[in-house]
Amino acid sequence: MLKHLQRDIDALKEKIIAMSSIVEDRVYLATMSVLNRDARLAQSVIDGDTEVDQMEVDIEESCLKILALFQPVAVDLRFIVAVLKINNDLERIGDLAVNIAERSAYLAEQDKIDFPFDLSEMAKKVEKMVSGSMDALVNLDVRQAHWIRSLDDEIDAFNREMYTHIKEEIPKKPELIGSMLHVLSIGRHLERIADHATNIAEDVIYLVDADIVRHRPEVYEE
DSSP states (O other), X not given: OHHHHHHHHHHHHHHHHHHHHHXXXXXXXXXXXXXXXXXXXXXXXXXXXXXXXXXXXXXXXXXXXXXXHHOOOHHHHHHHHHHHHHHHHHHHXXXXXXXXXXXXXXXXXXXXXXXXXOHHHHHHHHHHXXXXXXXXXXXXXXXXXXXXXXXXXXXXXHHHHHHHHHHHHHHHOGGXXXXXXXXXXXXXXXXXXXXXXXXXHHHHHHHHHOOOOTTSXXXXXX
16 A cells, blocks of 8 residues: 555656646746747747646646545645645746746737846746756755745845836837836746745745745745
């Protein structure tokens, strides 16, 4: 019985890692499509959404099967609960990558505009949070998870800076208001991706330490 449970948990871990790898890639491709004004790259992210959706369903079904067959307890139960939540966060990150790609496809057809803030730096930090949160899961690294949580405030600050700059630019260039609103949406979607990466980090902390840190401020020490 325990042997079969461990086999299914190992298979589940492989599935969630595979899904995370694909989602990480979609976030990267979506942001690159924005920075390079690449409509074809954006479309490839949009077209891949159904693959992520199917993976989410498959992982959820696997979790429910393990719960029904083995009724796991302690760390095994926490792992299943964490995977169910992480699975949902990854699917939402995939959806947000698609939303970014849709905005990118629109911008690629418009006159080029200069971003009034460092979108590239914001995107790099968000990508680091997504990959770092999944590394924390794979390695059960609580310190890494706390570090990911500490980055969320930086992304929030980027988002506020972006909003301020665009609000200042719109009256100066009213002919670009459509493009600027799409850029604003891209920044907002990146901020939401960072929130989901933070959720994953918090689930890792719960999995390892059985400690629910949600809603607590993060104090990270090097």
